[in-house]
Amino acid sequence: MDLFSADEHDLIVELMNLGVGRAAHALSQLVNDEVLLSVPRLEFISVPEAQRAFHDDLPPFLAGVMQNFEGFINGRAALLFPEARSLELVNAMIGEELSADEITELEHETLAELGNILLNHCLATLANQLHQQIKTDIPRAFNTNADELTRTLNLHSGDTDNTLVMLVQIDFSLRNSALRGYLAFIIDLHSADTFVNALRSYLAELL
Amino acid sequence: MQSSSDLSGNCPNNILDNLDCTDLLHSLDGGVLLLDAQCRIIFCNRWFCSHTGFTESRMLGQTLNQLFPGQLPPALQDAIETACHQRLGRLLSYQLHKRLLPLQRRTPGGESRPLHQSILIQPLSRSELTLVQCLDITNAVKREQHLRAGERILKLERKVLELIATGDSLDSVLDEICSTVEQLIPHAATAVMLLDESGSQLRIKSSPSLPGFNLREDSLALNGSLTTCTRAFQTRTLAVTHDIRQDESWQPWRDTATRLQIAACWAQPIVAAYDEVVGVFACYPQHTGSPSESERQLLQRMAHLASIALERHRRMERIRFLALHDPLTGLPNRSLLNEHLGRNLRRAHREGQQFALMFIDLDGFKLINDRHGHDAGDDLLSVLAGRMTDQLRGTDTCARIGGDEFVVMLETVQSPESATQVADKILQCLSTPVQRGPLSLQVSASIGIALYPQDGTSADALLTLADDAMYQAKARGKNCWHRIS
Numbered sequence A: 001m002d003l004f005s006a007d008e009h010d011l012i013v014e015l016m017n018l019g020v021g022r023a024a025h026a027l028s029q030l031v032n033d034e035v036l037l038s039v040p041r042l043e044f045i046s047v048p049e050a051q052r053a054f055h056d057d058l059p060p061f062l063a064g065v066m067q068n069f070e071g072f073i074n075g076r077a078a079l080l081f082p083e084a085r086s087l088e089l090v091n092a093m094i095g096e097e098l099s100a101d102e103i104t105e106l107e108h109e110t111l112a113e114l115g116n117i118l119l120n121h122c123l124a125t126l127a128n129q130l131h132q133q134i135k136t137d138i139p140r141a142f143n144t145n146a147d148e149l150t151r152t153l154n155l156h157s158g159d160t161d162n163t164l165v166m167l168v169q170i171d172f173s174l175r176n177s178a179l180r181g182y183l184a185f186i187i188d189l190h191s192a193d194t195f196v197n198a199l200r201s202y203l204a205e206l207l
Numbered sequence B: 001m002q003s004s005s006d007l008s009g010n011c012p013n014n015i016l017d018n019l020d021c022t023d024l025l026h027s028l029d030g031g032v033l034l035l036d037a038q039c040r041i042i043f044c045n046r047w048f049c050s051h052t053g054f055t056e057s058r059m060l061g062q063t064l065n066q067l068f069p070g071q072l073p074p075a076l077q078d079a080i081e082t083a084c085h086q087r088l089g090r091l092l093s094y095q096l097h098k099r100l101l102p103l104q105r106r107t108p109g110g111e112s113r114p115l116h117q118s119i120l121i122q123p124l125s126r127s128e129l130t131l132v133q134c135l136d137i138t139n140a141v142k143r144e145q146h147l148r149a150g151e152r153i154l155k156l157e158r159k160v161l162e163l164i165a166t167g168d169s170l171d172s173v174l175d176e177i178c179s180t181v182e183q184l185i186p187h188a189a190t191a192v193m194l195l196d197e198s199g200s201q202l203r204i205k206s207s208p209s210l211p212g213f214n215l216r217e218d219s220l221a222l223n224g225s226l227t228t229c230t231r232a233f234q235t236r237t238l239a240v241t242h243d244i245r246q247d248e249s250w251q252p253w254r255d256t257a258t259r260l261q262i263a264a265c266w267a268q269p270i271v272a273a274y275d276e277v278v279g280v281f282a283c284y285p286q287h288t289g290s291p292s293e294s295e296r297q298l299l300q301r302m303a304h305l306a307s308i309a310l311e312r313h314r315r316m317e318r319i320r321f322l323a324l325h326d327p328l329t330g331l332p333n334r335s336l337l338n339e340h341l342g343r344n345l346r347r348a349h350r351e352g353q354q355f356a357l358m359f360i361d362l363d364g365f366k367l368i369n370d371r372h373g374h375d376a377g378d379d380l381l382s383v384l385a386g387r388m389t390d391q392l393r394g395t396d397t398c399a400r401i402g403g404d405e406f407v408v409m410l411e412t413v414q415s416p417e418s419a420t421q422v423a424d425k426i427l428q429c430l431s432t433p434v435q436r437g438p439l440s441l442q443v444s445a446s447i448g449i450a451l452y453p454q455d456g457t458s459a460d461a462l463l464t465l466a467d468d469a470m471y472q473a474k475a476r477g478k479n480c481w482h483r484i485s
Helices: A006-031 A047-057 A083-094 A105-129 A189-206 B004-018 B021-026 B046-052 B074-086 B138-165 B170-184 B228-235 B248-259 B293-324 B334-351 B365-372 B374-391 B416-431 B459-475
Strands: A035-046 A061-071 A075-082 A134-136 A140-145 A163-174 A177-188 B031-035 B041-044 B090-092 B104-106 B112-114 B117-123 B130-136 B188-195 B201-206 B239-241 B265-271 B277-285 B354-363 B397-400 B405-413 B434-436 B439-441 B444-452 B481-483
Touching: A006 A035, A006 A083, A006 A105, A006 A163, A006 A189, A035 A047, A047 A163, A047 A177, A061 A083, A061 A105, A075 A083, A075 A105, A083 A105, A083 A163, A083 A177, A105 A134, A105 A140, A105 A177, A105 B090, A105 B138, A163 A189, A177 A189, B031 B046, B031 B074, B074 B090, B074 B117, B074 B130, B138 B170, B138 B293, B170 B188, B170 B201, B170 B277, B170 B293, B201 B228, B201 B277, B228 B239, B228 B265, B228 B277, B265 B293, B277 B293, B293 B334, B334 B354, B334 B397, B334 B405, B334 B459, B354 B416, B354 B459, B365 B374, B365 B439, B374 B397, B374 B405, B374 B416, B374 B434, B374 B439, B405 B416, B416 B444, B416 B481, B444 B459, B459 B481
Parallel strands: B444 B481
Antiparallel strands: A035 A163, A061 A075, A061 A134, A061 A140, A075 A177, A163 A177, B031 B041, B031 B130, B090 B117, B104 B112, B117 B130, B188 B201, B188 B277, B239 B265, B265 B277, B354 B405, B354 B444, B397 B405, B434 B439
16 A cells, blocks of 8 residues: 555654553563564555465464554554464563463453453554554454454444554563464554654754 | 234233332342432332331332441442443442441351342333332352352363373372362472382371381381371271360370371371272371362362372382383393493492403203293293392392393492302302292203403403303303403
């Protein structure tokens, strides 16, 4: 999608890296151990492209956390992991050595908080750096599969032509555990103008 | 007039319109707070009042930080401020925040306990307000702990079962059972005690973390005064001594107990097949007290695992015995003889010693079988096998290798004469009549002797030579021994 110029795209990548860096710092303090996060890849895609990408790139069974947001941009954000490894991540977070066979409601909640911290930091950093406002809802954890994901994320609600998906790869590393997850931001394009303008004025200030 | 469908369509709306939302919030089984943009409480429901002990009027207009000065964890404070000021929704989960609000819950017994909780902080749309929900997840925490404990036990149990299934030695399986319990009941040592062969004493078989706790010398006699373990053995149920300093039966071991920091003893009988008590699984906590329900279950399960391991061990021993012994006489068979012979050859060679091999064939046995039947023949063989064994030392071997053929191996001999002396005694005991009811059964034997190293240095050579010598003894009139030299 060529909604954004190369400079604007780079700026978003930079802001996302700043956001996950802050999230990593917050998580490190929370679990009292070093948490490393990085963003190796970021792309803007349309809803049909997102559907294909979910199907081709994501593992078949997923655990995730979703949060609605509104403000200078509106939409939903989700953190997605391979389901099989979500429990490993929770165990690493709470410093539990036993790997249980089944995720319980408490672990679901822990996963939700992990996603909450990550998504909040990404969205807040984006908003703060661009001198914009954003409000986030409370997180909700879910389990789904790649085929059901578009429905779980409510990708088709509203006008798909006016929906933009920002898909971000994210690498986690904590306590000998390393795994790759995805952040998906489903952005209502009616709000994209504000986004583009905010990016442009940020870049203009830099010059 | 309204139709019925209109009515059904309107009724819920009417009901909802007339609902008092404040009332609804007060009746919720969970905490609800509304905060303004400065984090001040502008609404709190009854749940919050009853779990904090504050009145509504005390809470209104205050921030949580003012209500609980110095008691709010920084993460909670930060989350509330971020939500009220920056409008970011937050979830604070129990697993990452074991302490959130200092709330108390009443147990059914009336005691106050800290309330396990998770907190949802949600900035409301179209207003500056923030909704704080506090969820009591005490039961979920209990379920989780229960589940984890169960999983842990299952995992350890599986490890023990795998050891049993892969045929690890009994010692290592019992050690593993002990260390399993020691992992699950911290600050406790364990031991497995088994009934000895005499059936009158319990002896320690495994006690991996009780150095110097050795009852081999002074084992627990079952007919003496009852200790915790012998009590468990005899009553066939868990025996508990919650404080060994107050138990007279522990008097003889009090110093040992002090040295090993043992304060109590819980003993679970190990019950094998056919309800036979074969030992005791003992747990020695460093603190006084009785086992909890889950600890009782654990002791039962581990004692059961021990009985499975013992049962398997017994069966393996039995199978091994059957594979290497003659079922009629219980004497070693040809396989075991070959094993002993091979081992003795290497030993004698290494130590430069002599040993003797005797091939023994009964004279006139076929006649007894023909005249009095196979049962009589079998009985005779059993008695004669016993008599021969009586003539030998424990380290010698007497094997039955055919119908009426035996091989005796004297593990060491000082001279050829000591071998012939034993041969004479064997001839004598074999030719002594055996009384069977009114019948007196009598045979004799022909014995061929071969000596290591004079007559041969391999098992085959020695056996062949002894066999040949036996035939020569037969040719020389039977009831005698012969050595080819």
